[in-house]
Amino acid sequence: PLFWIDERHTSTAAESELHARGIHGKKNKALVDAVAAQLILQGFFDARLIA
Numbered sequence: 001p002l003f004w005i006d007e008r009h010t011s012t013a014a015e016s017e018l019h020a021r022g023i024h025g026k027k028n029k030a031l032v033d034a035v036a037a038q039l040i041l042q043g044f045f046d047a048r049l050i051a
Contacts, residue, residue, distance in 0.1 A: 005044055010036040 014035035018025035025032040 003044065005040055007036070007040055010039050013039055 011032055014032045015025050017035055017039070018031065023031070025035065
């Protein structure tokens with residue numbers, strides 16, 4: 001199966017998540033991207049549990 005995931009604003013959400021933990025992610029794009037990917041995947045799993 002193929003699933004479409006809206007990934008708009010995930011980098012901003014990732015930066016906010018990192019900032020809340022005292023980490024300045026804007027200086028490390030790879031870290032922001034990794035956290036954004038985690039947020040996308042978690043959102044997918046959460047949506048699948050509800051459906």
